[in-house]
Amino acid sequence: MDKYHSLDLSKISKELMLLLEIIKVEQDDNIGVSLKKEWYSDFDWDLFLQLAIHHRVYPIIYSKIKRLEEKRIPSYVFQTLNKEYKQNTFKMLHLSGEMELVSKLFNENQVNLIFLKGPVIAAELFGDISLRTSKDLDMLIPITSLEKAEILLQSIGYVKEVVPNVLNEWKWRNHHVVFFHPQKKIQLEIHWRLQPRPLKEPIFNELWDRKRISNITSYPVYFLGKEDLFLYLVSHGARHGWFRLRWLLDIEQMLRKGIDIKKTKGLIKKYQNSHLVGQALILALELFRTPIRELNNLTEGKDSKKLAQNAVDFIQGTESLAIIMSSKYYKRYLFSLNSRKEKFFYILILFYPSYLDAKTLKLPKPLHFSYFPLRPFLWAWRKARKLK
Structure with missing residues (x-):
């Protein structure tokens, strides 16, 4: 893979490398021929399973290795992946039904709703909802409809997550609110922004004008236009350090299916995220050998290359998002994603009071x-107490 770019992949484990090699195998290829025998020597199959589940790519892995006739892979690996695959299929069907129910409820009550991920993009990108995982349903509505959406969801049994709030800080520090259905065990994330502030993004009406209709349900379900979806998935993956390969696999699928380059480049320029797109393209190219074609000039930026290398550090581990987000390394990485103007507003937001100040x-x-004036002193007080 050295012939593509210059990412240092030397710390990636053999188990993760095999995962990547299986993903790269085309459906029509003979997978047994494509995977070399040396991949399997001195191999930790438990770690392989852990990585497949951690990166949420086990449906794709199972769909490919089940065609493997050679007995190189232990039977318990097949059995575990088969079990996870079936459970995911049932969950995605369950989420599809709930997605249709919520869409109908909102539409009948004049609340415009766009689904961001979940079964709609599984079907769009992979042609089969069983080949992608989803923990919950993410949806976008205008912020003016937030109160109405809460009433509607509560009417069908959803409970809103309690978030500490001082001086309406949720509007500045958050971009979604979480609802959970205790009986159905389904979580919904209602977004009023695609990404947290200060990242620049389209307004809701622009996204609504470019929306598409999914064909996986009998009742109309709307999701993002192709170019909007691409840039949303890029920003989402970048913000999380691409620590799950599932997000990068979404990008890989979109690139292979083709997108409107002219329209995409126009949006990239408008929302100033060429460095994030470049990062995603470099990672997809080096890890999956994804054909880039017309967008390849975006991979040449120094910022894109640096961000891509930073992401490799997150990808090669198995830590949870909570652990990653608490690290200083991740916080520095997150800050580096912002443009100069966004960094300025990011720092301003840090001075906005939080519930921790009220707790202190x-x-x-x-x-x-x-x-407002007390926040720097309260922050310093909390830091000093931690050091004791």
């Missing part, structure tokens, strides 16, 4: 405005 010093609600 309880003030009556009429005095909550005092948290």
Whole structure:
């Protein structure tokens, strides 16, 4: 893979490398011939399974290795992947039904709704909802419809996650709110922005004008236009350090299916995320050998190459998102994703009071405005107490 670019992949384990090699095998290829015998020597199959599940690519892995006739892979690996594959298929069918129900409920009550991920993009990108995993249903609505959406979801049994809030900080620090159905065990994320502030993005009406209709349900279900979906998935994956290969596999599938290059480049320029697109393209090219074609000039930027190398560090591990997000390395990486203007606003947001300030010093609600000048001192106090 050295002939493509210059990412250092030397720390990637043999088990993760085999995972990547299986993903790269085309459906029409003879997978037994494509995978060399030396891949399997001195191999940790438990780690292989752990990585397949951690990266949420086990449906694709199972769909490919089940065609492998050679007995190189232990039977328990097949059995585990088969079990996970079946469970995921049932979950995706369950989510599809709920997606249709929520879409109908919102539409009948004049709330415009666009699904961001889940079964709609599994069908769009892979042609089969069983080949992609989804933990929950992510959907986008105008922020003006948020209160109405909450009432509608509560009417069908959903419970809103309680988020600490001071001076409406949720509008500045969050971009979605979580709802959970205790009986159905389904989680919904209602977004009013695609990404957290200060990342620049299209307004809802633009996205609504370019929306598409999914054909996997009998009732109309809307999802993002092709170019909007591509840039959303790029930004989402970048923001999470691409620590799950599933997100990069989405990009790989979109590139192989082809996108409107002229329209995509126009949106990239408008929303100033060429470095993020470049990062995704480099990773897809080096890890999956994805054909880039007309977008290849975006892979030449120094920022894109640096971000891609940073992401390799997240990809090669098996840590949870919570552990990754708490690290200083990730926080520095996240800050580096922003443009100069976005970095300025990012720093401004840091000065906005949070519930931690209220927890550190309880003030009556009429005095909550005092948290603005007090925030630097309260932050320093918390840091000092941690160091003791």
